[in-house]
Amino acid sequence: MSDELFDLQIGYVKFSNPIALAPMAGVTNSEFANNYAKNAGLAVIGGYNLDGDTNIAAKALVENGRDEFITDTPLEFLENEAKAINIGSAVAFNVRSTTLEPLLKAAEIIKNAGGILELDAHCRQDEMVSIGVGEALMKDMPRLADWISKIKETGVVLSVKVRANVVDDIALARTIENAGADILHLDAMMEGAGADLGAILRVRDSTRMFLIGNNSILDFNDAKEMFSKGADMVSVSRGVLQDAHLIDHLVEEVTLLQEQMGWYNSPKHVCRGEGDLRGLAFCCLPVKPCAVHNKAGQLGYSPKEFANVKMEFAKGTPLEFGDSTCFGSLVWCCKISKPCYLRDGVLDLLDLSAADYMKLKKDLATYILDNAKKPVNES
Numbered sequence: 001m002s003d004e005l006f007d008l009q010i011g012y013v014k015f016s017n018p019i020a021l022a023p024m025a026g027v028t029n030s031e032f033a034n035n036y037a038k039n040a041g042l043a044v045i046g047g048y049n050l051d052g053d054t055n056i057a058a059k060a061l062v063e064n065g066r067d068e069f070i071t072d073t074p075l076e077f078l079e080n081e082a083k084a085i086n087i088g089s090a091v092a093f094n095v096r097s098t099t100l101e102p103l104l105k106a107a108e109i110i111k112n113a114g115g116i117l118e119l120d121a122h123c124r125q126d127e128m129v130s131i132g133v134g135e136a137l138m139k140d141m142p143r144l145a146d147w148i149s150k151i152k153e154t155g156v157v158l159s160v161k162v163r164a165n166v167v168d169d170i171a172l173a174r175t176i177e178n179a180g181a182d183i184l185h186l187d188a189m190m191e192g193a194g195a196d197l198g199a200i201l202r203v204r205d206s207t208r209m210f211l212i213g214n215n216s217i218l219d220f221n222d223a224k225e226m227f228s229k230g231a232d233m234v235s236v237s238r239g240v241l242q243d244a245h246l247i248d249h250l251v252e253e254v255t256l257l258q259e260q261m262g263w264y265n266s267p268k269h270v271c272r273g274e275g276d277l278r279g280l281a282f283c284c285l286p287v288k289p290c291a292v293h294n295k296a297g298q299l300g301y302s303p304k305e306f307a308n309v310k311m312e313f314a315k316g317t318p319l320e321f322g323d324s325t326c327f328g329s330l331v332w333c334c335k336i337s338k339p340c341y342l343r344d345g346v347l348d349l350l351d352l353s354a355a356d357y358m359k360l361k362k363d364l365a366t367y368i369l370d371n372a373k374k375p376v377n378e379s
């Protein structure tokens with residue numbers, strides 16, 4: 001597979017595809033990733049306990065039957081893990097600490113290894129939360145923001161792992177983005193209900209950060225649903241324990257989809273509230289009362305401004321053409337998965353493939369968001 005197919009890069013880290021291994025403490029170490037995540041675009045390993053207090057908490061968790069990585073020399077342990085991992089893809093190290101200092105030291109090690117530091121603001125075990133780690137960080141946003149900005153000063157690429165439906169998801173995403181993090185790794189868990197896809201969509205519409213969606217992905221249909229709500233990447237953990245080839249299978253399927261469709265995480269149409277803001281790329285000329293007005297309004301566009309921004313983008317591109325379509329130009333046309341002989345006739349005439357049409361729609365969605373009167377990450 002060519003590295004260029006997905007065009008996914010953050011700072012010094014390049015992802016060959018949008019499938020990730022998600023961390024499981026005591027399980028997902030370098031050896032696990034070498035065995036089960038060789039083909040993933042990203043392997044998130046850990047969580048590693050970086051100080052004395054988190055290692056003491058981890059020992060208590062082990063006594064209660066959970067798996068944990070425990071060590072008296074956390075930074076050496078981390079460094080050895082960075083050396084032992086041997087996969088073609090990017091690596092992130094999920095870490096916990098009660099104080100900032102060990103995180104800054106870990107950031108230097110991880111940056112030198114070309115990896116990503118992932119701050120665990122997700123763990124909900126009492127032993128960790130009671131010492132201010134994991135979920136406690138989500139509930140203390142000023143401290144979380146302060147730590148993010150200080151970790152970012154090291155130059156490391158930074159991911160923050162959180163869980164949905166614990167605090168205000170939108171405020172949380174914006175705090176993390178505005179503090180300078182590069183990646184939001186969102187476990188979309190809803191207590192007793194599996195993945196909350198609405199949480200992915202809500203967060204997608206409140207941040208421009210690279211978004212990794214997570215929870216209950218067991219096959220490609222689950223992954224596709226999460227992609228269509230705006231996840232840039234999806235991650236799997238328990239699924240890999242059930243099916244050792246899950247990651248390979250997901251990578252194969254998403255590669256095929258990207259080759260055929262050109263936009264593996266294209267949104268749904270916004271008509272019934274299913275599509276995120278990127279879905280405006282598929283909207284009609286705003287001439288009738290429908291969801292487009294509210295959705296474009298979220299970005300501060302009046303109907304006229306919205307029409308203008310789409311036409312501005314179309315100028316000089318193949319989307320300008322299409323006299324025979326509903327609104328006189330492909331820029332107003334639907335997603336390729338919606339059958340339409342009028343649009344397809346124009347694509348044939350222009351010799352534009354379905355994948356190239358969708359790539360233009362993707363660029364159009366970015367243009368609409370880039371030129372918003374009210375950026376998504378501002379409340």
Ligand SMILES: Cc1cc2nc3c(=O)[nH]c(=O)nc-3n(C[C@H](O)[C@H](O)[C@H](O)COP(=O)(O)O)c2cc1C
Pocket residue numbers: 022023024025027046047048094120121122123161187214215216217235236237238239
């Ligand atoms: C045994 C186990 C250990 C976990 N340890 C961590 C951890 O150390 N850090 C973290 O951020 N998430 C941890 N998680 C959460 C997973 O990364 C993931 O968010 C969650 O399991 C939902 O994804 P899944 O449905 O693909 O398993 C753990 C999950 C399990 C099952």
Ligand code: SF4
Pocket residue numbers: 269270271282283284285286290291292
């Ligand atoms: S403009 Fe068209 S695609 Fe967009 S919400 Fe309205 S009917 Fe749906």
Ligand code: SF4
Pocket residue numbers: 284324325326327332333334335340341342343
């Ligand atoms: S011509 Fe077809 S694709 Fe274009 S807007 Fe009309 S129905 Fe949608």
